[in-house]
Amino acid sequence: MERCIYLDHGATTRVDERxxxxxxxxxxxxxxxPSSMYFLGRRNKRAIEEARNDVACNIGAKQKEIYFTxxxxxxxxxxxxxxxxxxxxxxxHIITSKIEHPAILNTCNTLEKQGFEITYLNVDKNxxxxxxxxxxxxxxxxxxxxxxxxxxxxxxxxxxxxxANIAKMNNVYFHTDAVQAIGNVRxxxxxxxxxxxxxxxxxxxxxxxxxxxxxxxxxNFERIQDGGHQEKGKRSGTENVAGIVGLAEAIKYAYREFxxxxxxxxxxRNYFINRLMKMNSDIKINGDLEKRLPGNINVSFPNVDxxxxxxxxxxxxxxxxxGSACSTxxxxxxxxxxxxGLTKEETQGTLRFTLGKENTKNEIDFVMKIxxxxxxx
Ligand SMILES: *Cc1c(COP(=O)(O)O)cnc(C)c1O
Numbered sequence: 271m272e273r274c275i276y277l278d279h280g281a282t283t284r285v286d287e288r289x290x291x292x293x294x295x296x297x298x299x300x301x302x303x304p305s306s307m308y309f310l311g312r313r314n315k316r317a318i319e320e321a322r323n324d325v326a327c328n329i330g331a332k333q334k335e336i337y338f339t340x341x342x343x344x345x346x347x348x349x350x351x352x353x354x355x356x357x358x359x360x361x362x363h364i365i366t367s368k369i370e371h372p373a374i375l376n377t378c379n380t381l382e383k384q385g386f387e388i389t390y391l392n393v394d395k396n397x398x399x400x401x402x403x404x405x406x407x408x409x410x411x412x413x414x415x416x417x418x419x420x421x422x423x424x425x426x427x428x429x430x431x432x433x434a435n436i437a438k439m440n441n442v443y444f445h446t447d448a449v450q451a452i453g454n455v456r457x458x459x460x461x462x463x464x465x466x467x468x469x470x471x472x473x474x475x476x477x478x479x480x481x482x483x484x485x486x487x488x489x490n491f492e493r494i495q496d497g498g499h500q501e502k503g504k505r506s507g508t509e510n511v512a513g514i515v516g517l518a519e520a521i522k523y524a525y526r527e528f529x530x531x532x533x534x535x536x537x538x539r540n541y542f543i544n545r546l547m548k549m550n551s552d553i554k555i556n557g558d559l560e561k562r563l564p565g566n567i568n569v570s571f572p573n574v575d576x577x578x579x580x581x582x583x584x585x586x587x588x589x590x591x592x593g594s595a596c597s598t599x600x601x602x603x604x605x606x607x608x609x610x611g612l613t614k615e616e617t618q619g620t621l622r623f624t625l626g627k628e629n630t631k632n633e634i635d636f637v638m639k640i641x642x643x644x645x646x647x
Contacts, residue, residue, distance in 0.1 A: 273587035275633045279473075279565055280422055280450065280624035281591055285516070286475040292519040293477065296512035304509050305500070314511045321518030325482055328525045329467070330458035337483045337501045338514050342449040342470030343373035345483040348505065349445045349466045350377045352491035353414050354386055357443075361411025365442075367391040367399050367428075369606045370418050374447055391417070396558035397426035397610050404436055414443045419451035419467075423606040423622060424557030425566025427455065434463030443489060449473055449481075453524035454532070454563050465489050469521075471513065475627075476520030480513030531627040535564045538625055542567055542634050549642060556610060556620065565625035570612065574619040574645060582644050588637055591622045 276284070296317070302310025304318055323333045339345045354364065366378055368390045378388045389407045391399045399417060408415075415437045420427045430446060437444035445466035448457060453474025459467055465486045472478040485491055485504075497506025546553050552572040571579070576592045583590055603617035612620070623637075 275586075275588045275629075275637060277623040277625060277629065277633075277637065278589045278591050279626035280425075280563075280622060282472045282478065283475045283626055284628070285472075285477055286520060286523060288523065289476055289516050289519045293512045293516040296515055300511070304511060305498070314509075317511060318509055318514050321514045324518040325521055326484075328521050329452075329484060330460040331484050332487060334502075335484055335487055337485060337505050338509060338517070339481040339483055339505055340479055340507075340510065341481045342371075342447070342468055342473070343481075345449075345468035345470070345481045346371070346373035346447055347377050348483050348494055349468060349485070349491070350374065350381065350414070350416060351494045352485075352504070353443055353445065353466065353489070354381055355494070356490045356492040357413040358386075361409075361413045362386045363389070363409050363412040364414045364416065365389045365391065365404065365407050365412060366416045367393060367418065368609045369393055369397060369421055369423075370416070371422055371447055371449070374416060374418070387411075393426075393609050395611050396561075397421055397424045397556075397606070398558060398561065399428055399433070401429065401432055401436065404433065408436070408440045408442065412440065412442050414445060416445040416447070419446045419448035419457070420455065420563050421557070421606060422450045423604060424568045424610065425450075425563035425624075426557045427451070427561040427563065429561075430464070431462050434465075437465070438463055450563060452521065453528055454565070456525075456528075459484055459486070466491075469517075471517035471520050474520050474524045477513050477516040480510050480517045482517060527627075532564045535625050535627065535629070538629055538631060538634055539565060539567055541631065542623070542625075542638070543569075545634075545638050546641075549638075549645075554616070556607065556612070563624075567623040567625070569621055569623070570616045571619040571621070571645060573615075576619050576621050579619075579621060579644065583637070583640060586636075586640050588640065591624075592620065 302314045304314040322336045325336045326333045417428050417433050434444050443465045447468045449470045452469040467484040470481040493504045495506050554570040556568040603614050607617040
């Protein structure tokens with residue numbers, strides 16, 4: 271087999287074998303439409319409801335508060351547009367941050383064109399929003415705050431409980447894009463005071479093309495896609511049964527096992543960071559070193575072209591990304607890195623390595639050897 275050192279778990283993950291096995295019958299034996307009344311349909315309807323219950327239990331929600339979607343991006347769209355349209359009679363102001371995923375930022379863009387007003391919060395040099403700025407941004411017509419749980423490029427974990435508290439005190443809904451966080455951090459929506467939360471299976475060893483949105487019971491939101499009655503009329507379309515079953519199976523294992531894996535992942539991450547720092551004192555690690563996703567290493571190399579370095583790593587079967595998968599291919603500097611104060615030159619020399627449960631110390635040693643030989647810093 272070709273050599274592959276996969277250090278891009280922030281982009282996607284490999285489907286866990288156990289998850290795949292659980293999904294397989296839903297492509298063949300269990301092919302019924304969940305809306306059909308006969309046994310093939312009923313059986314799949316039941317599988318979906320069991321999956322819904324599993325997802326809910328793991329994040330501290332109720333079964334009826336989970337809606338399945340086609341991806342994290344759709345969950346983000348449904349959360350923001352769904353709340354915005356349903357509550358515009360109360361106000362048309364939304365608060366988010368400057369470092370959100372494009373699924374949030376571009377949705378906000380669309381909402382602005384439709385007459386909504388958006389405040390984009392700044393972040394400090396570690397990528398953390400400032401609670402005081404959030405407090406000062408709230409107006410009488412604010413209906414929603416959306417701040418990501420953890421950033422996909424630099425791994426910074428935002429002060430979610432404090433944000434939720436501020437939202438609650440001001441009677442404003444709080445949504446969090448937790449696509450990077452689920453499966454890496456323990457999340458309990460009830461304890462944390464979260465009203466809406468987006469997740470995507472392929473970021474936690476589940477399949478691509480399936481996501482979920484948690485919406486707290488009583489939150490006023492409306493559908494953004496017209497069609498049949500699926501998902502209580504909030505998300506039309508025949509359900510991706512195999513995907514939904516896979517998402518639920520993946521979140522089950524994630525919650526059961528992530529603390530075990532994190533020990534190894536954090537150890538490898540710190541080892542990697544220490545070796546990078548020793549290589550050259552001008553190498554900079556971006557993002558908060560404490561409030562950080564376990565597997566994230568976002569590193570700026572001085573006077574290096576990140577794109578060229580990625581190609582070099584690729585020659586050795588090493589998969590990493592330039593800042594973020596979503597901005598690769600574009601020559602514009604990453605807005606996340608710019609927001610935390612990096613210069614254009616620094617952003618160009620920045621790579622993101624995101625470790626996962628299958629990575630080993632040998633792999634890191636090999637990557638370090640290639641980096642040392644290539645960069646000669
Ligand atoms: C990957 C990602 C998304 C998009 O999820 P998809 O399932 O790929 O659409 C949204 N937000 C964040 C933070 C992500 O990392």
